[in-house]
Amino acid sequence: MRTTVDAVIHEIRDALGDAGVLTGPALAERTTSDWSEADAALPGALVLPRTPAEVAAALRILHTHHCAVVVQGGLTGLAGGANPRPGEVALSLTRLDRIEALDAIGGTAVVQAGVTLERLQSAAEETGWFFPLDLGARGSCQLGGNAATNAGGNRVLRFGMMRNLVLGLEVALPDGTLLTMLDRVIKNNAGFDLKHLFIGTEGTLGVVTRLSLQLVPRPLHQPTALCAVPDFASALALLRDSKSRLPGLTAFELMWSDFFEASCRAQRKASPFGQAHPLYVLIEGFAASEEVGNASIEHLLEHAFDRGLVTDAVVAQSGSQAGQLWAYREGVSELLSVCKPLAAFDVSVATTRMDELVTQLRACLTQAFPSQQHLFFGHLGDGNLHLISGNFAGHDDVVRAEEMVYAIVGEFQGSISAEHGIGTVKRPFLHHSRTPEELRLMQQLKGWLDPRNILNPGRVLPELDRA
Amino acid sequence: MRTTVDAVIHEIRDALGDAGVLTGPALAERTTSDWSEADAALPGALVLPRTPAEVAAALRILHTHHCAVVVQGGLTGLAGGANPRPGEVALSLTRLDRIEALDAIGGTAVVQAGVTLERLQSAAEETGWFFPLDLGARGSCQLGGNAATNAGGNRVLRFGMMRNLVLGLEVALPDGTLLTMLDRVIKNNAGFDLKHLFIGTEGTLGVVTRLSLQLVPRPLHQPTALCAVPDFASALALLRDSKSRLPGLTAFELMWSDFFEASCRAQRKASPFGQAHPLYVLIEGFAASEEVGNASIEHLLEHAFDRGLVTDAVVAQSGSQAGQLWAYREGVSELLSVCKPLAAFDVSVATTRMDELVTQLRACLTQAFPSQQHLFFGHLGDGNLHLISGNFAGHDDVVRAEEMVYAIVGEFQGSISAEHGIGTVKRPFLHHSRTPEELRLMQQLKGWLDPRNILNPGRVLPELDRA
Numbered sequence: 001m002r003t004t005v006d007a008v009i010h011e012i013r014d015a016l017g018d019a020g021v022l023t024g025p026a027l028a029e030r031t032t033s034d035w036s037e038a039d040a041a042l043p044g045a046l047v048l049p050r051t052p053a054e055v056a057a058a059l060r061i062l063h064t065h066h067c068a069v070v071v072q073g074g075l076t077g078l079a080g081g082a083n084p085r086p087g088e089v090a091l092s093l094t095r096l097d098r099i100e101a102l103d104a105i106g107g108t109a110v111v112q113a114g115v116t117l118e119r120l121q122s123a124a125e126e127t128g129w130f131f132p133l134d135l136g137a138r139g140s141c142q143l144g145g146n147a148a149t150n151a152g153g154n155r156v157l158r159f160g161m162m163r164n165l166v167l168g169l170e171v172a173l174p175d176g177t178l179l180t181m182l183d184r185v186i187k188n189n190a191g192f193d194l195k196h197l198f199i200g201t202e203g204t205l206g207v208v209t210r211l212s213l214q215l216v217p218r219p220l221h222q223p224t225a226l227c228a229v230p231d232f233a234s235a236l237a238l239l240r241d242s243k244s245r246l247p248g249l250t251a252f253e254l255m256w257s258d259f260f261e262a263s264c265r266a267q268r269k270a271s272p273f274g275q276a277h278p279l280y281v282l283i284e285g286f287a288a289s290e291e292v293g294n295a296s297i298e299h300l301l302e303h304a305f306d307r308g309l310v311t312d313a314v315v316a317q318s319g320s321q322a323g324q325l326w327a328y329r330e331g332v333s334e335l336l337s338v339c340k341p342l343a344a345f346d347v348s349v350a351t352t353r354m355d356e357l358v359t360q361l362r363a364c365l366t367q368a369f370p371s372q373q374h375l376f377f378g379h380l381g382d383g384n385l386h387l388i389s390g391n392f393a394g395h396d397d398v399v400r401a402e403e404m405v406y407a408i409v410g411e412f413q414g415s416i417s418a419e420h421g422i423g424t425v426k427r428p429f430l431h432h433s434r435t436p437e438e439l440r441l442m443q444q445l446k447g448w449l450d451p452r453n454i455l456n457p458g459r460v461l462p463e464l465d466r467a
Numbered sequence: 468m469r470t471t472v473d474a475v476i477h478e479i480r481d482a483l484g485d486a487g488v489l490t491g492p493a494l495a496e497r498t499t500s501d502w503s504e505a506d507a508a509l510p511g512a513l514v515l516p517r518t519p520a521e522v523a524a525a526l527r528i529l530h531t532h533h534c535a536v537v538v539q540g541g542l543t544g545l546a547g548g549a550n551p552r553p554g555e556v557a558l559s560l561t562r563l564d565r566i567e568a569l570d571a572i573g574g575t576a577v578v579q580a581g582v583t584l585e586r587l588q589s590a591a592e593e594t595g596w597f598f599p600l601d602l603g604a605r606g607s608c609q610l611g612g613n614a615a616t617n618a619g620g621n622r623v624l625r626f627g628m629m630r631n632l633v634l635g636l637e638v639a640l641p642d643g644t645l646l647t648m649l650d651r652v653i654k655n656n657a658g659f660d661l662k663h664l665f666i667g668t669e670g671t672l673g674v675v676t677r678l679s680l681q682l683v684p685r686p687l688h689q690p691t692a693l694c695a696v697p698d699f700a701s702a703l704a705l706l707r708d709s710k711s712r713l714p715g716l717t718a719f720e721l722m723w724s725d726f727f728e729a730s731c732r733a734q735r736k737a738s739p740f741g742q743a744h745p746l747y748v749l750i751e752g753f754a755a756s757e758e759v760g761n762a763s764i765e766h767l768l769e770h771a772f773d774r775g776l777v778t779d780a781v782v783a784q785s786g787s788q789a790g791q792l793w794a795y796r797e798g799v800s801e802l803l804s805v806c807k808p809l810a811a812f813d814v815s816v817a818t819t820r821m822d823e824l825v826t827q828l829r830a831c832l833t834q835a836f837p838s839q840q841h842l843f844f845g846h847l848g849d850g851n852l853h854l855i856s857g858n859f860a861g862h863d864d865v866v867r868a869e870e871m872v873y874a875i876v877g878e879f880q881g882s883i884s885a886e887h888g889i890g891t892v893k894r895p896f897l898h899h900s901r902t903p904e905e906l907r908l909m910q911q912l913k914g915w916l917d918p919r920n921i922l923n924p925g926r927v928l929p930e931l932d933r934a
Contacts, residue, residue: 184817
């Protein structure tokens with residue numbers, strides 16, 4: 001039984017006030033779709049609660065009326081999960097934007113779900129702390145969405161995914177029950193750790209309303225180097241060495257030569273090296289001081305040169321030089337704009353098999369799409385490989401490339417989504433990374449926790465429709 | 468409907484062979500209870516599968532017959548969770564003892580659940596790697612149990628709990644479905660991350676049969692220092708400084724003076740300091756070399772002396788000196804043997820409130836039990852506080868002390884179990900750390916995943932009996 005969206009909107013407006021529900025022209029002015037290019041309908045209404053209790057109240061009404069709802073944070077997702085489908089109401093966490101507590105002695109923060117990543121990063125830095133999650137969308141993405149999608153980004157190697165930074169959560173269940181679990185402790189084995197049900201499940205099991213987060217002390221110095229590496233085995237040996245010799249290793253970014261060269265071209269930036277090399281690695285660490293940081297990285301490189309793991313290297317002598325070195329890796333945004341239509345992949349595989357995977361992907365893609373570029377780079381330390389393929393002749397070729405890549409990743413027992421999630425876009429490919437037994441248990445969990453299938457229906461998992 | 472245990476044993480023997488089921492005298496010779504002093508019955512039989520498929524087959528039979536089963540690993544738990552209750556069959560993972568793979572290039576291992584922690588530690592070290600989980604029971608505890616209980620221990624500050632080291636799991640569900648999720652990648656956002664349902668739920672939702680684990684490079688040097696600290700605020704400031712200045716900080720152990728002095732007495736060991744101090748902190752890090760490690764720790768201490776955070780310190784000049792310093796902290800085992808009957812607590816609280824909690828606990832315990840010792844120490848970096856109270860006049864006083872401590876921890880929004888788990892022993896106190904809504908969802912999950920309530924019934928959660 002689904003009642004009309006009008007009746008639902010009326011009840012939610014009664015509960016949240018006029019400012020809590022947008023429809024008509026006021027709604028049409030708002031952005032209600034994400035950064036992916038997936039299909040998005042205009043939602044029947046945009047619900048804008050101001051408090052966790054209002055989120056719960058809205059869900060209770062939606063649940064009573066069996067009305068489907070799509071949850072929206074900063075709308076920076078790349079998998080289409082936040083895009084409304086026809087007939088759905090959208091629920092945005094944007095007005096839950098308070099940093100409720102920032103413990104400058106213990107290094108923890110309690111924030112509402114709609115606070116942007118960048119706001120927390122800045123607030124932490126003002127008190128001498130540091131929130132280590134970082135990704136390109138930092139200015140718009142919201143912490144609730146970061147938890148719901150288990151965001152990754154630039155410093156996973158040292159600090160883990162968002163999951164590792166969440167001490168506690170508050171979550172509104174599909175029936176409007178508010179589950180307050182705002183632990184501020186790292187260790188808590190008092191019964192089941194329920195927050196893990198909601199982290200990374202892309203809003204299909206509950207809506208994150210507040211978070212308790214771990215901060216770390218602000219880094220004193222970040223030694224940074226760009227290295228030219230002769231082959232993949234050397235890159236793996238250098239990774240292991242870097243973990244030993246730079247205990248504060250935060251990034252180990254691998255770039256294949258064609259990516260590196262395309263990035264230079266797209267940015268009209270010269271390579272810092274006199275000649276081309278097969279692979280490039282960007283290393284970044286946290287250190288106690290500039291002196292210690294530079295000594296450690298020089299010591300690491302000296303050892304690597306002696307063993308032939310590195311054939312050339314540039315060590316940044318200042319923060320701005322470090323930024324220059326990062327630009328080779330960050331050049332991906334310029335690349336994206338010149339490769340459309342393109343397919344962008346975010347897969348992962350056991351680090352030792354990454355080179356073999358790249359070789360196979362490159363061979364298959366080059367055979368099928370000989371006149372396109374296929375550019376490989378990734379977070380080697382995390383086993384996370386990114387690949388940009390383009391420009392394609394049209395959307396059909398993009399789909400063909402996707403089918404080819406995900407099937408090969410599945411054969412390598414890799415993940416078809418290392419950090420971007422599944423949403424709607426990668427739903428058809430999920431079976432390449434998960435067994436039928438896993439998919440069945442995921443569907444059961446969804447059915448148990450959201451028996452009316454109102455919360456983000458049709459995302460992540462194969463369709464369930466018992467609403 | 469429960470059939471007799473005899474019929475079940477007969478069927479399991481048919482499936483697993485004679486060596487797969489012990490009863491009678493052969494059973495009586497085996498240890499079937501854990502390190503806690505909780506009640507333990509003799510199980511109806513001890514099932515000893517050799518493979519994950521045999522675990523699944525045994526569970527399928529138990530499930531068909533609605534027969535309760537208790538899962539046993541190394542039997543080193545402190546919460547009574549592995550102790551059989553009357554009428555239960557015990558299922559031990561001991562014969563699943565193969566290290567199936569150790570990737571010496573990428574630094575991952577795939578092991579069966581019955582491999583002991585120490586065996587993996589040794590196997591990793593032989594290939595230049597290091598498995599960072601470490602606890603006193605290392606020689607007996609099994610990795611499957613470490614995952615089921617989300618073990619903590621000595622290096623959580625740097626490497627996290629067992630949860631953070633598990634890349635993938637294989638789990639047999641209560642109905643005998645085998646869920647193989649042996650990912651070897653750090654990043655995998657392809658749908659729900661189901662392993663978190665089984666980590667830390669103490670075998671109530673499934674039986675871990677195999678694990679895929681993350682290794683880290685073997686430390687090159689471990690700088691270690693024991694510091695005398697004037698007050699708690701200084702200890703907190705020193706913790707923050709240590710995190711900044713020793714990026715490889717692995718331990719930050721706080722000891723209140725009465726614990727430190729009792730530990731010295733119990734071991735007949737002199738303090739390395741000329742006078743008594745209010746607090747002692749043991750600091751350990753990972754460093755690239757002895758030179759870098761010593762320079763970093765001396766730099767850290769110099770800065771701490773200047774700011775008055777530390778009033779005296781000893782830096783270990785060798786591995787054996789580091790062991791000597793660790794002995795002050797490890798003296799807890801000697802203390803436990805001279806304090807019986809005792810109550811040993813493992814709680815956690817936001818680090819900034821730890822001193823306030825200690826003050827209140829000390830005041831209440833001293834008032835109620837003036838002639839007992841109440842000794843405080845803990846992993847300050849993790850917010851994890853240990854407390855040993857004893858010798859009590861009898862068991863009733865132990866229970867009274869437990870009730871008092873857990874109620875106060877609850878008022879501080881702390882956890883009544885930071886790392887030891889709930890089992891049967893702490894089940895009556897779980898409500899101090901979890902809300903009714905959380906307890907209800909935990910019970911629902913148990914009911915959904917184990918509708919016949921055959922797996923570790925009566926552990927962790929308030930009783931559910933629909934078998």
